[in-house]
Amino acid sequence: MKLNAVETALMNNPVRAAFQRHYEARLLERLGGRTPGERVLEVGCGRGVGTEIILERFGAAHVTAFDLDPAMVARAGERLARYGDRVSLSVGDAEKIEAPDGAFDAVFDFGIIHHVPDWRAAVAEIRRVLRPQGRFFFEDVTRHALDRWSYRTFLEHPSEDRFGAFGFVTALEAAGLHAGDNVVTRVFGDFVFGVATKA
Numbered sequence: 001m002k003l004n005a006v007e008t009a010l011m012n013n014p015v016r017a018a019f020q021r022h023y024e025a026r027l028l029e030r031l032g033g034r035t036p037g038e039r040v041l042e043v044g045c046g047r048g049v050g051t052e053i054i055l056e057r058f059g060a061a062h063v064t065a066f067d068l069d070p071a072m073v074a075r076a077g078e079r080l081a082r083y084g085d086r087v088s089l090s091v092g093d094a095e096k097i098e099a100p101d102g103a104f105d106a107v108f109d110f111g112i113i114h115h116v117p118d119w120r121a122a123v124a125e126i127r128r129v130l131r132p133q134g135r136f137f138f139e140d141v142t143r144h145a146l147d148r149w150s151y152r153t154f155l156e157h158p159s160e161d162r163f164g165a166f167g168f169v170t171a172l173e174a175a176g177l178h179a180g181d182n183v184v185t186r187v188f189g190d191f192v193f194g195v196a197t198k199a
Contacts (some may be wrong), residue, residue, distance in 0.1 A: 032195025
């Protein structure tokens, strides 16, 4: 599901980018380490800030990234041009990832899965494209946040089968992605961060 105009503005501002760089990335690194020399996928790349972080902070050798919105992919292409062949961008859908089984050492989700109508299908796809012992780094928004008046009034999200932090981790485990103690919640349970490993 594409972002509406309000959320697009919120996601494409310097404050969001700074928070992603200095808080979210630091927390994910603490939970799961770095990805030096690895092949990484980012689901829902937006304007490319997450891909930059994966390359620069996490040390990935190559990042494949996609977004449902062609306009965001175009913006990411401009932002990431200096990385040359270390980045591959496309329009894509997290429910049907266009990659072979076991293609990636790691997958990153910077707040995208809660936008996916069939998020369980996205989780299954993420597991499929990870190699054995590959890691899924996630930061996402829970039902607790989506039920808030501000989210319901100004933002658009799928309304059925939304997950809480516990439900998301349980679904990961059921899909064969084991997070163990590498999960934390923030802002009274509005956000869930973690790193899960493919069995």
